[in-house]
Amino acid sequence: MRPIRIRTKTEEASAVYFPRDALRALKKYAGDSALIFTDENVFRLYGERMRESLPGAKIHVMPAGEAHKVPETLGGLLQAMAEAELTRASALVAVGGGVVGDLGGLAAALYMRGIRCIQVPTTLLAQVDSSVGGKTAVDFCGVKNLIGAFRQPEAVLVDGAFLQTLPAREILCGAGEIVKYAALDGALFDLLRERREDLCDSSFLSSVVPRCIAFKAEIVRRDPQESGLRRCLNLGHTTGHAIELSHPELSHGACVLYGILYESALAKRYLQCDEEYLSRLEALCKRALSAHAPGIDAAACARLARLDKKNRSAEQIAAVVPVRKGEFALLELAYEEYAHALNQIGEITC
Ligand SMILES: NC(=O)c1ccc[n+]([C@@H]2O[C@H](COP(=O)([O-])OP(=O)(O)OC[C@H]3O[C@@H](n4cnc5c(N)ncnc54)[C@H](O)[C@@H]3O)[C@@H](O)[C@H]2O)c1
Ligand SMILES: [Zn+2]
Incomplete structure (x- = not known):
């Protein structure tokens, strides 16, 4: 290669x-x-x-x-x-x-x-x-x-x-990031959907690694120090980090998958988006999570998301969320609104 x-x-x-x-x-x-x-x-x-x-x-x-x-x-x-x-x-x-x-x-x-x-x-x-x-x-x-x-x-x-x-937990951890790339890169999304039966299979996941790296490399080339575009690589991570803090037993990648699920729900609620596409993306996340599906404490996550360093102020939550195939948006919400929305979305089960 x-x-x-x-x-x-x-x-x-x-x-x-x-x-x-x-x-x-x-x-x-x-x-x-x-x-x-x-x-x-x-x-x-x-x-x-x-x-x-x-x-x-x-x-x-x-x-x-x-x-x-x-x-x-x-x-x-x-x-x-x-x-x-x-x-x-x-x-x-x-x-x-x-x-x-x-x-x-x-x-x-x-x-x-x-x-x-x-x-x-x-x-x-x-x-x-x-x-x-x-x-x-x-x-x-x-x-x-x-x-x-x-x-x-x-x-x-x-x-x-x-x-x-590599243990299965660590494979899932990488799979979370791969699904994140699929939420940013439409062609990768199509491929993962086509091969959704293989989302936990390490040789399939390994085969898409070069594509994910090429995507990240291009973003890094354009924005090496994360002054703008590179923030798209944080898709799913604002809520994902909060879930990681409130559920330390979960791997980072599993938290990113839950983060994408919540942020997709937020996109449906607040932004003009392709709901059918988002539902397909959610199905991918759930399939990757499959056996690892505890209930997530949405209220605790909302509290912890306030501490995320990407937020400009603690009163404002900023999240890169998926909206359409290959498209994302920066969603900024007042903390109270975000916490209220997460609570309404409630527990996500797979
Ligand atoms: N620099 C960045 O851009 C960036 C991006 C994402 C994450 N990170 C950081 O990466 C870290 C997480 O990385 P990680 O998930 O690889 O965790 P890790 O390095 O802790 O590795 C996970 C576990 O797998 C074991 N392991 C590693 N390779 C193995 C192999 N081939 N076979 C069996 N066991 C193996 C390790 O010993 C460890 O116990 C975090 O600190 C995070 O902040 C950095
Ligand atoms: Zn990550």
Whole structure:
């Protein structure tokens, strides 16, 4: 498959490659001096192969999970980079999900004011979303992604084989983002509808990853620092983040799917939209969620959505919502109105 090249206005070049074996391909992209950064789960599964792929490189392993996406872990990684005597010409290779990618990307942006970063995303979410676009971050003071930087990785190596070891919960997590892309990209919507029986099938989902990346790459090229258009990638996320806070047992992708369901209902209520299309989009979300369908506490979500950082003021809720095939709109509502509407929409069951 041909690489997808991203050249942003700042001329920072980045490319996404689809090698048959990403770890094997590392030698070509990482160069002679590199440090591999990964988490304990990925290391357990692929550590041996990492060693074989870059025999001279040190491997720094972090504990798995969002709870460790914090400055302390970043500090540990920067120390390992210094101890490995990385130079400006060296590369940091981040092999893992979005947590490893966000942390590794930030460390590469900071060390010596920026060294090369190679991303090898191993979760569906990281392949379809977090490894592409140059957003890096750690959580701080209990706030997600409070400290970070925009910096494009030099290369992203996407390899669907990693998904074979990924638990179903993590597949659903990526599927949520894929359905989000379908709400933005009409052709992808048609394809997912046609293949709706396969929405939980990792090889089908893997086959649409390049299309999702190409879509995101084009948005990032036009708006690298999220000053306007890039906000469309937050479709479903305003209510989705609120659901994530009130239902921590759900994966991010599942929350995004519920977020799209609520925001589609809001679009029907407040905007001129294609209701038939929205009902089809809702059916896709429900199919992807299938077995994972707890009741959602709409009142708690409304309260928490008030805290979303995309809102210009706490009295106003801003959400990118689907309206027609391939079309979205920014819906801004007074908080009271939004809370009232969510309560009226009530519990959504699949
Ligand atoms: N930078 C961005 O633009 C962006 C976009 C979306 C999300 N994110 C961030 O991404 C993070 C979430 O990423 P995630 O969902 O990949 O979570 P994650 O990195 O925590 O990975 C999920 C779990 O899967 C395990 N894992 C990873 N690859 C595996 C494999 N191939 N086989 C088996 N297990 C594997 C991990 O060890 C972890 O336990 C969040 O911190 C979020 O803020 C960033
Ligand atoms: Zn997301």
